[in-house]
Amino acid sequence: xxxxxxxxxxxxxxxxxxxxxxxxxxxxxxxxxxxxxxxxxxxxxxxxxxxxxxxxxxxxxx
Numbered sequence: 001x002x003x004x005x006x007x008x009x010x011x012x013x014x015x016x017x018x019x020x021x022x023x024x025x026x027x028x029x030x031x032x033x034x035x036x037x038x039x040x041x042x043x044x045x046x047x048x049x050x051x052x053x054x055x056x057x058x059x060x061x062x
Contacts, residue, residue, distance in 0.1 A: 005024035006024060006026070029060075
């Protein structure tokens with residue numbers, strides 16, 4: 001079973017075991033690309049630039 005990482009973050013299982021698979025990030029999609037880039041940490045910018053050079057592609061799906 002997979003639960004919503006924000007809504008169900010306080011959920012305690014009564015059967016089985018709860019696992020954490022990493023952090024959940026959220027971002028305000030109403031901001032411009034320039035605003036997002038300006039708020040991005042330098043070390044993350046380097047990683048993004050490296051991914052772009054390696055032709056990594058991302059997409060947003062509904």
